Amino acid sequence: MKLIVQKYGGTSVGTVERIKAVAARIKRYVENGYAVVVVVSAMGKTTDQLIDLAKQITRNPDKREMDMLLSTGEQVSIALLAMALHEIGINAISYTGSQVKVITDGNFSNARIQSIATDRIQKSLEENKVVIVAGFQGIDQEENITTLGRGGSDTSAVALATVLGTRDCEIYTDVDGVFTADPRIVPGTKKLKEISYEEMLELARLGAGVLHSRSVEFAKKYNIRLHVRSSFNDNEGTIVMPREEMMEKFVISGVTSKDDEAKITIRDIPDRPGVASMLFGELGKQKVYVNMIVQSTGKDGKASISFTVLKNDLDKALKICESLKEKLGASSIDYKENIAIVSAVGVGMLSSWGVAGRMFDVLSKHNINIEMISTSEIGISCVIDAMYTELAVKAIHKEFIESNE
Amino acid sequence: MKLIVQKYGGTSVGTVERIKAVAARIKRYVENGYAVVVVVSAMGKTTDQLIDLAKQITRNPDKREMDMLLSTGEQVSIALLAMALHEIGINAISYTGSQVKVITDGNFSNARIQSIATDRIQKSLEENKVVIVAGFQGIDQEENITTLGRGGSDTSAVALATVLGTRDCEIYTDVDGVFTADPRIVPGTKKLKEISYEEMLELARLGAGVLHSRSVEFAKKYNIRLHVRSSFNDNEGTIVMPREEMMEKFVISGVTSKDDEAKITIRDIPDRPGVASMLFGELGKQKVYVNMIVQSTGKDGKASISFTVLKNDLDKALKICESLKEKLGASSIDYKENIAIVSAVGVGMLSSWGVAGRMFDVLSKHNINIEMISTSEIGISCVIDAMYTELAVKAIHKEFIESNE
Numbered sequence: 112m113k114l115i116v117q118k119y120g121g122t123s124v125g126t127v128e129r130i131k132a133v134a135a136r137i138k139r140y141v142e143n144g145y146a147v148v149v150v151v152s153a154m155g156k157t158t159d160q161l162i163d164l165a166k167q168i169t170r171n172p173d174k175r176e177m178d179m180l181l182s183t184g185e186q187v188s189i190a191l192l193a194m195a196l197h198e199i200g201i202n203a204i205s206y207t208g209s210q211v212k213v214i215t216d217g218n219f220s221n222a223r224i225q226s227i228a229t230d231r232i233q234k235s236l237e238e239n240k241v242v243i244v245a246g247f248q249g250i251d252q253e254e255n256i257t258t259l260g261r262g263g264s265d266t267s268a269v270a271l272a273t274v275l276g277t278r279d280c281e282i283y284t285d286v287d288g289v290f291t292a293d294p295r296i297v298p299g300t301k302k303l304k305e306i307s308y309e310e311m312l313e314l315a316r317l318g319a320g321v322l323h324s325r326s327v328e329f330a331k332k333y334n335i336r337l338h339v340r341s342s343f344n345d346n347e348g349t350i351v352m353p354r355e356e357m358m359e360k361f362v363i364s365g366v367t368s369k370d371d372e373a374k375i376t377i378r379d380i381p382d383r384p385g386v387a388s389m390l391f392g393e394l395g396k397q398k399v400y401v402n403m404i405v406q407s408t409g410k411d412g413k414a415s416i417s418f419t420v421l422k423n424d425l426d427k428a429l430k431i432c433e434s435l436k437e438k439l440g441a442s443s444i445d446y447k448e449n450i451a452i453v454s455a456v457g458v459g460m461l462s463s464w465g466v467a468g469r470m471f472d473v474l475s476k477h478n479i480n481i482e483m484i485s486t487s488e489i490g491i492s493c494v495i496d497a498m499y500t501e502l503a504v505k506a507i508h509k510e511f512i513e514s515n516e
Numbered sequence: 517m518k519l520i521v522q523k524y525g526g527t528s529v530g531t532v533e534r535i536k537a538v539a540a541r542i543k544r545y546v547e548n549g550y551a552v553v554v555v556v557s558a559m560g561k562t563t564d565q566l567i568d569l570a571k572q573i574t575r576n577p578d579k580r581e582m583d584m585l586l587s588t589g590e591q592v593s594i595a596l597l598a599m600a601l602h603e604i605g606i607n608a609i610s611y612t613g614s615q616v617k618v619i620t621d622g623n624f625s626n627a628r629i630q631s632i633a634t635d636r637i638q639k640s641l642e643e644n645k646v647v648i649v650a651g652f653q654g655i656d657q658e659e660n661i662t663t664l665g666r667g668g669s670d671t672s673a674v675a676l677a678t679v680l681g682t683r684d685c686e687i688y689t690d691v692d693g694v695f696t697a698d699p700r701i702v703p704g705t706k707k708l709k710e711i712s713y714e715e716m717l718e719l720a721r722l723g724a725g726v727l728h729s730r731s732v733e734f735a736k737k738y739n740i741r742l743h744v745r746s747s748f749n750d751n752e753g754t755i756v757m758p759r760e761e762m763m764e765k766f767v768i769s770g771v772t773s774k775d776d777e778a779k780i781t782i783r784d785i786p787d788r789p790g791v792a793s794m795l796f797g798e799l800g801k802q803k804v805y806v807n808m809i810v811q812s813t814g815k816d817g818k819a820s821i822s823f824t825v826l827k828n829d830l831d832k833a834l835k836i837c838e839s840l841k842e843k844l845g846a847s848s849i850d851y852k853e854n855i856a857i858v859s860a861v862g863v864g865m866l867s868s869w870g871v872a873g874r875m876f877d878v879l880s881k882h883n884i885n886i887e888m889i890s891t892s893e894i895g896i897s898c899v900i901d902a903m904y905t906e907l908a909v910k911a912i913h914k915e916f917i918e919s920n921e
Contacts, residue, residue, distance in 0.1 A: 127572040161592070167532040168596055169603040176602070179610055180595035183588035187566070190585035191573055197581070198574040205584055209614060210659050254615050 153184025262323020318369030558589025667728020723774030767864030
């Protein structure tokens with residue numbers, strides 16, 4: 112019997128009707144001879160409602176108690192889904208993270224899975240039951256309930272596929288798969304049939320949020336094929352897989368933009384060793400996440416450093432810069448909030464000559480000034496003025512993706 | 517350090533504000549040198565809402581999955597209460613039934629506690645933490661989540677007091693304690709300072725629902741003093757205790773009425789052995805709960821049997837009677853729905869001559885016809901026409917309680 116792990120996200124089980132639809136889908140798999148292990152998230156806005164309750168009590172909820180609270184959301188979903196399966200004649204049983212021994216470290220609210228016991232799941236599968244496991248949750252060595260943080264249920268699903276020895280893991284969500292760009296911005300966007308782990312990770316990092324990077328890293332490590340698809344229709348989605356196994360390879364598989372970062376520029380720093388490490392060391396120590404960094408050297412032996420931080424951290428970062436200004440010997444510190452980072456991602460870049468050049472050309476043709484550039488093995492990102500975001504994404508998408516049709 | 521177990525019911529933790537009030541109360545106990553173990557129910561209507569969700573999915577939810585679902589209600593409460601205590605500077609930690617190994621039998625939805633591990637609770641108490649335990653829930657030998665049925669959180673509290681070796685158990689609710697009658701019916705009602713386990717059990721059986729009988733039986737068995745009181749004020753409530761320890765003893769400590777039963781009368785049954793056992797044997801087999809039974813013998817060697825059943829079971833009971841009518845040799849079967857059972861309960865009855873006679877006198881003086889009578893060691897119940905319920909309760913209360921002032 113072929114084993115498949117399916118994960119249904121919050122919108123997929125957002126209402127009683129949706130839960131019934133999910134049960135009907137699982138039934139089709141069972142009737143087609145599959146053994147099915149299901150991972151479920153909390154219903155729709157449940158987690159937000161629980162967080163809101165906690166916030167009404169305290170501004171700084173204890174993380175252990177927060178995990179105790181939030182893990183109830185998935186527990187409700189698994190019980191209801193089991194009932195919905197029973198109602199249509201499918202044998203099913205639900206398990207909490209604790210019951211199938213999803214052991215994690217003790218890092219409440221952001222725990223990492225260390226092991227999962229398979230005996231109980233295997234036994235239920237042998238009894239021809241659909242096994243439903245609460246996503247997002249585990250227990251630490253002392254049986255305290257832990258949660259896995261953002262994208263945690265995806266990680267639960269990938270971990271279960273791994274320990275149960277199947278490569279097939281379906282991630283059901285409310286979109287049809289991974290697109291070459293945000294369909295709300297770019298009308299000519301295409302759904303990808305396949306994408307590599309590396310591209311998926313790069314897209315996640317650069318603002319395309321279908322999957323959380325931790326689950327993709329996990330899938331990459333254990334060679335799990337993630338089929339990202341919609342629970343609202345029967346369309347094939349996008350399979351996230353090893354690069355070597357991909358049938359279709361595009362130069363660029365996705366164009367993304369994000370506008371949650373701001374740019375800080377420090378001017379006229381004497382160009383001597385230790386300056387960058389002093390600045391970024393201090394930012395790191397104070398937990399300010401720095402994304403792009405560009406250093407330019409002027410003629411007079413003085414340098415300017417520009418970097419981006421999350422807008423949420425901007426005030427904190429500016430304070431740190433001010434406190435170091437004298438030590439750095441800088442002349443001025445300024446910042447810009449209305450920026451966007453537009454990126455092109457694709458494994459094809461590795462072999463295609465001149466992708467970066469073509470991208471800069473496209474932007475220049477549209478009179479879009481590039482304020483910063485950073486490149487990785489499979490991605491190019493440019494900081495531009497936020498007002499040109501849509502134009503830039505459309506133009507890059509047209510150049511690399513639509514023109515290849 | 518003196519250890520106390522406190523249980524807060526659903527209305528006591530019904531809102532965020534109520535949870536904060538409970539935390540403030542617990543804080544006062546901690547500041548007065550108490551070690552506190554708290555048992556909490558689900559917030560207000562949470563359990564009803566969860567049941568409603570399940571009903572939208574299936575009319576016959578699997579009991580295991582129902583327990584999985586319902587146990588989340590208490591888990592939410594314990595986490596929020598822990599946060600509320602932290603917020604006011606009190607060290608606290610919450611535990612699910614699973615985490616403190618509340619082991620029950622596998623009778624889902626109505627499980628019985630078999631044991632509770634105390635090591636984890638003791639350790640937390642030694643760390644000067646308030647220990648908050650989810651009421652109403654446990655796990656069976658296979659770690660399936662079970663719930664304890666009606667009044668389950670009270671039972672959890674009594675069980676915890678027992679295993680932790682304290683006699684002090686406070687049951688916080690939304691009423692001030694146990695009253696001599698329902699204050700909504702009888703204006704002259706009094707709050708009892710003390711009541712015996714036996715009287716409390718009799719009151720519970722006869723419709724006065726402050727405590728569920730299982731928790732009282734448990735308290736009686738393990739000699740726990742249950743202080744039933746309101747979480748909405750600081751008034752002393754009622755202490756349920758061993759009869760020997762009571763300071764004040766009334767002839768009658770409570771007058772109750774219930775109207776959820778109906779009366780069935782089977783006439784002209786030949787008065788021979790085996791008739792009653794055939795009838796009540798069959799009713800029992802089909803799980804129809806029979807309360808009062810009266811058999812009267814006529815002159816012609818024929819008997820009439822009257823008995824009461826829950827109104828919910830009336831149709832089922834009538835069908836069983838009809839199916840046995842021929843075998844029984846009965847002439848007719850009729851029933852009456854608009855009846856009430858009014859009862860007087862008190863340990864004083866044991867020593868006071870003529871309580872029953874006085875009660876019948878009172879009813880007769882008010883021209884209330886008594887349709888059935890049943891007596892126990894500490895209670896007398898009369899079936900009357902439902903229209904006289906209020907009048908009967910007021911008259912009996914006046915005769916036995918108000919007149920003793």
